[in-house]
Amino acid sequence: MNIKQIRNATIVVEYAGKKFLIDPMLAEKGTYPPFPGTIRQDQDNPSVSLPTSVDEVIRGIDAVIVTHLHLDHFDEAAQKLLPKDIKMFVQNEEEATEVRNVGFKNVEVLQQDTVFEGIQLIKTKGEHGRGEELLKLMGEVCGVVFKHSSEKILYVAGDTVWYEGVQEELDTHKPDIIVVNGGDNQFIEYGSLIMGKEDIYEVHKAAPNAKIISVHMEAVNHWTLSREELKNFSKEKGFLNSILIPDDGELYSI
Template sequence: MKRVFLLVALTLAATFSFAQGKADTKASLQLVRNATLILDYAGQKILVDPMISPKGAFQSFAGIERNPTVDLKMPVNEITKGLDLVMVTHSHPDHFDEAASTILDKSVQLINQPADSEFFKKEGFINAETLDYSRKWNNVRIHRIDAQHGTGEVLKMMGKTSGFVLKAKNQPTIYIVGDAIWTDEIKKTIKKYKPDYIIVNSGGAVVPGYENTPILMDEDQTMALIGESGKAKVIAVHMNALDHCRTTRDSLRQKAESLNIGVDKLIIPQDGEVVKL
């Protein structure tokens, strides 16, 4: 009988140790392309905003060339295998494309914003969940944050977008801003959640005919965010992949260097690059 109790105790201890080890796993972020990210977070594989079409698969946004303007640096099955969760900030094709809808398992757990609830039902995702405010998922607290995808008439055209804040024990707090311009609401979100990392879409995109009304943060707005980022490191993405994005990795780095902002504060990953968090 003592042997039985000992065996049970050892089994429970091993299970607890494994669970703890999973929770304590070091987090990482991999930029796939544009705003498509793979997060290794609290032992879970999370895919954010999958645009996984080949180069030139869909229409131009600015009349310059078809999108995406660059190929993926990794096989699609490497991106989609073993997923625990898909998070979609909004359903524009550069954040959730036809290829993602076709290739992803329709039973994958997916979190979307309220404005896209019907979209994912029509696409047939049976485990799509609309997140209004906040929920706990596999020991990860996920908060949805409203984002502002432009101003005035352009904002009406672009529609609703969101960001997400992720928090978990023994993990860095991550704020995925989503498609947004710099606003006081983002500043308030940073002060409220005190993220360790802020992922910002810095492509400086514009809509033809409204070239003076950005729909994403550009160099200047990204610098304004950095000025209010507190302890957070800023990771800039959504560049060098779409024809309506005017801000490039080079122009953003040049702007940062002119203000003495170094790589210890602003990280600008290349496609396929993994950033340890």
């Protein structure tokens, strides 16, 4: 498989001969205002440019997976630029309706047994932060596991913190590759919305033989964990060889 970091949570996964675009945020740098209640209120989003043209990002894509409909995972630019007949996978019927309402015609809700072109796609659980009030505010999220006889097992965790649900997914699917959203993005009042360095360390301890790829870093105003800090922490904790921390535009063949 090939996994290419585009920007933020946007990645392109080439798996068993098919090309998936996950969580597309395709706007130009500075298109949207900063997220309210967060740090860096002087910084518009996205805070960095795409590493390549939008045409190159979406060229040859067979399907799009949107783990949830927050702006930094499926923005207005993606809604306008993606072909309206492209295969779209979403997490529930409510979001399927929203995606159809902006013009997409081929929308499917991910299940535990979804199959696309011979590839098994398994919807996984997640929690977009900690505490009942924050979880209610942030809403439902998901991840996805990819399985095919010709490939290693890939788990894209999505916008989740470390909690027992992630442990359960690791125990159930035993992935070889784990993509985590690892920028420790935060609301000032509520704390972390996605994984920070300690969460990622827990993922490593739970799946010590897996390779972790940390994305969703340094691209929207409310990140708090830098690539450099995560690299230093991973070295300190002894799992630097088990983690990849891609720059935007970086491609891994695994």
